Amino acid sequence: MTDGARLDVDHFVPLAEVYDSEHVPWSAARPEAYANDQGSPDTLIAVSAASNRSKADKDPAEWLPSDLGGNRAPLGAGR
Numbered sequence: 001m002t003d004g005a006r007l008d009v010d011h012f013v014p015l016a017e018v019y020d021s022e023h024v025p026w027s028a029a030r031p032e033a034y035a036n037d038q039g040s041p042d043t044l045i046a047v048s049a050a051s052n053r054s055k056a057d058k059d060p061a062e063w064l065p066s067d068l069g070g071n072r073a074p075l076g077a078g079r
Contacts (some may be wrong), residue, residue, distance in 0.1 A: 010047045011035070014057040021059075 015034055019026060037043040055063040 008052040016057040
């Protein structure tokens with residue numbers, strides 16, 4: 001893709017999914033901290049705007065391809 005206007009910076013695991021999965025009340029500062037986390041290469045990713053809209057706030061297990069021919073690195077592996 002060569003047109004940056006067609007890209008979004010998105011959360012690999014959407015904020016809503018993290019919140020729902022943790023089952024622990026968040027402090028007022030926690031959503032903003034997660035939303036702006038640049039300390040991990042696995043938090044924010046560049047994606048096409050179209051794919052960002054289609055995946056919405058789904059868990060990655062619901063939108064990641066199930067088979068990439070063995071080329072999918074585990075989370076935290078520095079994709």
